[in-house]
Amino acid sequence: MRHRLRTFLPxxxxxxHYDHGRTLPxxxxxISHHDLLAGDLDSIERLQPTRR
Structure with a gap:
């Protein structure tokens, strides 16, 4: 990989894994920035679509 591309990668x-291999909707x-930095992946939420 070229070094200049690495600046775009985390x-x-x-x-x-969720639902043991089943397809999710x-x-x-x-996830909040705080929970992500704390490694609390149990805080991940699914956002429901909204109409505008």
């Missing part, structure tokens, strides 16, 4: 990532998932 230094670390976090992941979790489409949607966005969110």
């Amino acid at each position: 230094n670390a990532v976090a992941g979790r 489409n949607g966005d998932f969110a």
Whole structure:
């Protein structure tokens, strides 16, 4: 990988498996910055779509 591309990549990532391989509904998932830095992945929430 070219060094100039590395500036666009994160230094670390976090992941979790949900529903044991079952398909999840489409949607966005969110976590607060504080909970992310604390490593509290149980705080991830699914955001429901809204109409404007």
